[in-house]
Amino acid sequence: MYRTHNCGELCKKDIGKEVILSGWIQNIRDLGSLFFIDIRDYFGITQLIFTKKKKNIFLEKEFLIKIKGKVIERLSKNYKIPTGEIEILVFSIEILNSSISIPFSIENEKDGTEKVRMMYRYLDIRRNTIKNNLIIRHDLTLEIRNFLSRNGFLEIETPILTNYTSEGARSFVVPSRTQIGKFYALSQSPQLFKQLLMIGGIDKYFQIVKCFRDEDPRSDRQIEFTQIDCEMSFVEKNDILIFFENFIKHLFNKIKNIQLEPFPSISYTNAIKMYGTDKPDLRLDMSFVELNHLVKDINFLKDQELVIGIKVKEFVHVNDFLIKLKKVENKNFLWIHIQNNKEEKNYISSNQDFSKENLLLFIKYFKASPGDLLFIYFGNKKETREKLRKIRFKIAHHLNLINPKLFKPLWIIDSPLFEWEEKYKRYKSVHHPFTSPKEEDIHLLLEEKDPGTIRSQSFDLIINGIEIGSGSIRIHNKNVQNLVFKHLGLSIKEIESQFGFFIKALEYGTPPHGGIAFGLDRLINLLEGNDNIKNFIAFPKNNYGKDLMINAPSFLKDEKLNKLHF
Structure with missing residues (x-):
């Protein structure tokens, strides 16, 4: 038996019990005839006390030990921890595993650089701050699943290996070994698949999904990130805004006990006029x-x-x-x-x-x-x-006007459907090519006028100047979808090659539908008032897209490249 109790649960009511604990050595204090050790596991810290006679083995910080002993009352109590009123009088110590010298101390306050901590991320996770962040992430995702499931959403997995398209951000590509010269693309978003689910008759869908974009990482962005992806059939814009306002309010209340005020809606045009940005901080x-x-x-x-x-x-x-x-x-x-x-x-x-x-x-x-x-x-x-x-x-x-404990959400609506790319001398989608124009602007798709004036049925959730979610009502008409592709400069051949399956699907009684996706990493980061999403990801990449711990990406040997026909 490795333990009868964990290192965070023993208290005064357990005095007199003989117990077995296993954990890592946090600290060692040598007081001559007596030794004190703080032993740590996932659940907490317990102080051990034993005589010099009992310490007949060499011990260092982060050694993994198993002890047997008796719970006694602690003379110098520490009320900052749950076990601070007791200590364990040790009868025997066994080393389960030794540890070499650690590159930084396993304390709540970090003392290693970010680079070093990412190289030894498995040690960084032992710190309470990172461990607790991962617990918060678990609690939040569990609450998301429960809330959406209770409200009729079905969790469905969609493919990660998809086809490459020219629209959107840069994709990571994966060579096919069996289909020589062909490539998959890692999914940037389940966008088309969730729309196909609506065409397939699914009423409400959600997925907590990994997405991949070959972009420059930042403190609020990773090349692989997690999305709360949702879609609903037979809805209009206000249906989605009302439901997901309640969704976000529920999460803030449940996770942080924060009551959010009603979310105002501001048009994209007015946001630019009033604040100079489509991501205003209403604080x-x-x-x-x-x-x-x-x-x-x-x-x-x-x-x-x-x-x-x-x-x-x-x-x-x-x-x-x-x-x-x-x-x-x-x-x-x-x-x-x-x-x-x-x-x-x-x-x-x-x-x-x-x-x-x-x-x-x-x-x-x-x-x-x-x-x-x-x-x-x-x-x-x-x-x-x-x-x-x-x-x-x-x-x-x-003037120190930004209150970090205040949260001010708002919806930015009616963004332009297209924006001009000067570099390529063409229009691109502001959101994505499947965003529906506003009903009163659809006729502008047919006219030879500036398509930059066409407004979309889009909605972005901004909280404290940070984009937390983005969604829209989708195009469910084949002709409108083809007109949007045309304004994006796609030829008939390109449309057929990249989106032919989807255009075909729109011919089979596609319901009106819409949805939204929230950035899970950003949402947790915002909730906890942190400034770096890496603190809430178990194994993040650095700001250059590298995993310093496993040294990814790395070169492939010629033998492997040959098998992939490179």
């Missing part, structure tokens, strides 16, 4: 105000394509911030600070040429109060919104 106020109508009589502003501004309430240490900002920003902005004094001129401005009337015009329009700072940016539309978005973010950090 921050300071939405953009368009000012072109206000500056018609101001010479250097009246001919600008866009003039916009924000008001920052009660801006403290304004001079320090402005000095830093001037070092990195260009000349296309100005500011007005309303002073906290009773003088007639109770404001200062970055532009000395401004008349008093012009300054008061802005102050009155923004309803600014003493202590407020007005930022005004001007230039071409795209760059101006992007610049002010960055300034807004810098202000938020400078």
Whole structure:
């Protein structure tokens, strides 16, 4: 028998019991005639005490040991751990396995670099922080499965090895040994398969699925990631928004005991106008105000394509911030600070040429109060919104306005169906080619006008400026689908080659359907207030897509390549 109890369960009621424990040595303390050892397993830590006479073997940190002993009351109690009122008086010690010197300490606070910890990830998992993250991930996925199953969703696996298509992100390709010269692609998403399930009569589908994209990894993205993939038949956009708002509210309540407020919906166009991004962080106020109508009589502003501004309430240490900002920003902005004094001129401005009337015009329009700072940016539309978005973010950090314990979800709806790729001189899908246009915009597919004006029946869930989920109503009409492919520049031959099976399937009474996919790794990361999704993945890749522990990817020997006909 390796153990009668685990290292996290013994307490005062167990005093007097003879027990067997197995675990790793966390710490060793030599007090001369007495030795103390903290023994650790998955469940917790227990202190051992024994005399020098009993320690007749060499022990080091991370040795795996088995002990027999008696539970006694601990003199120096540690109320920070569940076992802190007892210790084990050891009768015998057996080494189950020794350990070489460890590359970093197995403590809650990490002391190894990320590179070293990823090389020895199996040791990193022994730390409570990583272990608990994996437990949280398990609890969340279990709750997801239970919630969706209770609501009529059927969990169905779809293929990982699929066909390569030219749309979407870059795919990982897998050579076929038996089909010489042919390749599979690792699935970027179960998109087509879940739509085929709807055509097959499945009413509601979900899958917690691995997806693969050959993209540059970041702190919030891995080349292989996990998706909560869902699809529903006979639904409209609002059906999906209502159900999955309740889904997310349920997860926040169940996992973190957080009650979320109702999710507002903002159109893509309005999000860009108000925040300069389609992923706004609603924890921050300071939405953009368009000012072109206000500056018609101001010479250097009246001919600008866009003039916009924000008001920052009660801006403290304004001079320090402005000095830093001037070092990195260009000349296309100005500011007005309303002073906290009773003088007639109770404001200062970055532009000395401004008349008093012009300054008061802005102050009155923004309803600014003493202590407020007005930022005004001007230039071409795209760059101006992007610049002010960055300034807004810098202000938020400078003033410590971002509350990490506050969660503000919203839906971004009605994104463009297409966007122009200047590099390739063609349009591409903003979401994917199977996203349905809005009903009132379908006629624009037939007209020789700018397809960039066509809006989609899409919806993205943004929480605190992070995209957590993305979905849409799908195209269920063959003719509409072919028109979308045409606008993407696909020839009839390419459509048949890559999507012929799907176009054929649309001819067999395809129901109206739609769905959404959530990034599981990002969702956990957000829930736990962390800044790196790698902390919630058992064996992640680094920021270059490498697994430092197993040294993947690696080269193949010529013999293996020959078998694959390379």
